[in-house]
Amino acid sequence: MYNIEVKATSGNYPIYIKNGLLKDIGEGVKNIYNGKKIAVITDANVNELYGAKVIASLKEVGFESFKIVVKAGEESKSFGTLLEVYDKLLDYKINRGDMIIALGGGVVGDMAGFAASTFLRGISLIQIPTTLLAQVDSSVGGKVAVDLPRGKNLVGSFYMPKAVFIDPMLLRTLNDKFFNDGMGEVIKYGAIKDKELFYKLMNYENKEDLLKEIDRIIYTCCTIKANIVEVDEKDTGERMLLNYGHTIGHAIEQFFNFTKYSHGEAVAMGMYAITKLGEELGKTEIGTSIAIKDILKRYNLPWRLPEIKSEDIIRAIRHDKKNIGEAMNFILIKSIGNSFIEKINEDKINDYMQKILKKTTI
Structure with a gap:
């Protein structure tokens, strides 16, 4: 236990x-x-x-x-x-x-x-x-x-x-679809805080091997979250890091009326898209998005964004709870296991969304 x-x-x-x-x-x-x-x-x-x-x-x-x-x-x-x-x-x-x-x-x-x-x-x-x-x-x-x-x-x-x-x-x-859905969140924890966990997930031969150690994996993820919650219970600072991939992911879920993609699938696409944007902005080490793509593919999670207009994503993310005043807090990663909060002014969001869609849409 x-x-x-x-x-x-x-x-x-x-x-x-x-x-x-x-x-x-x-x-x-x-x-x-x-x-x-x-x-x-x-x-x-x-x-x-x-x-x-x-x-x-x-x-x-x-x-x-x-x-x-x-x-x-x-x-x-x-x-x-x-x-x-x-x-x-x-x-x-x-x-x-x-x-x-x-x-x-x-x-x-x-x-x-x-x-x-x-x-x-x-x-x-x-x-x-x-x-x-x-x-x-x-x-x-x-x-x-x-x-x-x-x-x-x-x-x-x-x-x-x-x-x-x-x-x-x-x-x-759980069937494979729902299990892989949860793996989207497990991957998130490795990407934002635990490089060792991230690359360990890449090395499991199959689902059965992973299940043999799943209690330890759950413990690792819960420990990361507990440590973050203890310093930022009300989600005004470091706790926002837990929303890596979620801003775009929630917009995708909403656009398709929560029927086409599961939460984990939407977050998976959001993680790849925001990491690709981080590379475009010079904030993320080049090649990090490839690592994200590879691990998502390993767990049968989507990585490319679906066909969706930038204005539809922007309309959804304007209601995001991380919005503060004229700026929006995006969660980026510098490298695997190293995340940070990047404030982006509202007037720049449209340009950034178009960049994301150009680089990551099917």
Whole structure:
């Protein structure tokens, strides 16, 4: 087992990483929560695999537990779904002394986390991520949100969980597309902070070899994120580095209505595009984009941008949460493992977007 203690200004909490952890989740929750009622929020896909097991484990140790099952997919990160969840919480008479468990991938974690942060002005939350993307990234750090039609994660809050329970064995039920989706975020961590991790990922012979060490990889990514969150909980400085590839990635997701590309695929294209721009601007070592392209191809992730007009990307990124005044913060890397924040004035963004599209579009 790997344990990480996240020392946030709003409160410390543990991350537990252990193969097979889910089968004893009731005992794990009981060690940190002495209330009675727990609402488990999950989606239809995860519910089929693990919903009954989690409820049974919680009831076995004395919790009164309920399931709230939402539709799988990004569309559940909406105010419509949120209102349905609030109604169910009221039906179950959940109060401020009770708890929500988010059981699922990034969509469930974000939406259920936002529900916990706002229902009755905040009730306790535990994250149990079931996808690689959620295990290495979205379940850690307290960012919770829902989408608006005009952009992703535009309504949200910073709300730390009481604990994060990660069972790497759950990843064996993921198909290759969803596994590779999470690898986009794993690659991000190597690119921005850990050169050794990046090149180690290049050397695995196959998925099975990688899975043998996936608990260690998850621990490495979570440790990087925990260290960053501890110094910049509210995302005003160093934490922005975690958005490498995301500014363009979110714009791609939004342009295609969250249906054509997964989050990891969109971020993958964003990482290559922004690295290519960094080389064009003389801010990134020449050849770095080739390394990014090679590792994305190794994990069957796209690297070229789809056909999209520069004005459509610009329209989307104007709503990016990293915008400050007249400037936008882009995350660049000087070299693999060495990232930095580059402020770009709004009047230059159009020229830069056209450069990116010219160099990276299919």
